[in-house]
Amino acid sequence: MEKSEAYNIGTIVKSKGTNGEMVLLFNVDDPSGYTDLEFVFIEIEERLIPFHIDSIRIKEAYAIVALEDINTPEKAQEMVDKDLYLPLTDRPDSGPGQFYSHEIVGFTVVDKEKGEIGKVKQVLDRPEQSLLQISHGNKEILIPFVDEIILTIDKISHQITIQAPEGLIDLYMD
Numbered sequence: 001m002e003k004s005e006a007y008n009i010g011t012i013v014k015s016k017g018t019n020g021e022m023v024l025l026f027n028v029d030d031p032s033g034y035t036d037l038e039f040v041f042i043e044i045e046e047r048l049i050p051f052h053i054d055s056i057r058i059k060e061a062y063a064i065v066a067l068e069d070i071n072t073p074e075k076a077q078e079m080v081d082k083d084l085y086l087p088l089t090d091r092p093d094s095g096p097g098q099f100y101s102h103e104i105v106g107f108t109v110v111d112k113e114k115g116e117i118g119k120v121k122q123v124l125d126r127p128e129q130s131l132l133q134i135s136h137g138n139k140e141i142l143i144p145f146v147d148e149i150i151l152t153i154d155k156i157s158h159q160i161t162i163q164a165p166e167g168l169i170d171l172y173m174d
Contacts, residue, residue, distance in 0.1 A: 121134060132145050
């Protein structure tokens with residue numbers, strides 16, 4: 001499976017105990033929906049490798065997980081800081097008024113003052129804030145993905161309406 005066909009559900013943050021269990025820190029809104037997982041894909045050397053789940057115990061935003069063939073603390077330690085993925089086809093529906101970042105890739109971005117800016121190339125998740133990476137011809141525009149700037153996201157017309165701070169878009173156009 002290609003990474004573009006998957007979504008990240010979390011990261012292994014540490015090993016636990018003597019039988020190879022690991023602590024998974026979720027980066028999903030509702031981890032309770034992942035109690036019946038049978039397998040996950042782990043990114044190893046830029047490839048997604050499937051692992052069968054022997055057991056998973058969810059505790060709020062994290063889980064204790066045991067994977068087939070990971071049965072020693074040493075093997076578990078090798079998995080620390082690795083990201084876990086599931087196929088996009090298994091992702092729960094985002095529901096009305098909500099969306100996942102990958103769903104808005106390709107949406108047209110329209111600024112209230114400047115008009116059409118371009119299309120969303122990707123959503124960059126940064127610790128400080130997420131950014132919309134927008135393609136405008138051969139240029140790239142970065143817009144903070146925050147409520148103060150994003151006015152509407154229309155999943156039907158595939159359009160995002162923004163009101164960028166004065167001068168922000170001009171920085172990228174010169």
